[in-house]
Amino acid sequence: MSSEYFTDAELSCRCGCGFKITNKVFLRKLDFVREDVDEPLILNSAARCKKHNKSIGGARNSAHALADPVAVDIRCKNSRLRYKIVGAAYREGFRRIEVSGKRKGVNTMAWIHVDSATEDTGHQQDVLF
Ligand SMILES: [Zn+2]
Ligand SMILES: [Zn+2]
Secondary structure, X not given: OOOOOOOHHHHEOOOOOOOXXXXXXXXXXXXXXXXXXXXOOOEEEOOOOHHHHHHOOOOOOOHHHOOOOOEEEEEOOOHHHHHHHHHHHHHOOOOXXXXXXXXXXXXXXXXXXXXXXXXXXXXXXXXXX
8 A cells, every 4th residue: 555544445536447646755745644634534536537537527637637646635524624634735745735615505525635746747836726
């Protein structure tokens, strides 16, 4: 297993194709976030094959769907956990963070996206979106 806290299944594409996150630098940072937050974290989404990314309406150049995928969406249903995750993501060096809002007025889909995509793949650095 490449992460101390997240299983291969959790890091894999939800369509069942077997595509998964293997980037060691990314996984180390993700583990540091988990340790920093110091409570269990659930990943709504991790690696995505191109087909799955398209089927769920993911961004065209999504960091979840790169050849070397380096993105996760961490489930986050309350403002206290949101504060902890965002703080940890900053401290552990993530330079691209997304804080989701409600979807159709419902909070159940709320998440924090962190990714390590670089300028090389056209991803702006030091952004909170
Ligand atoms: Zn897939
Ligand atoms: Zn995401």
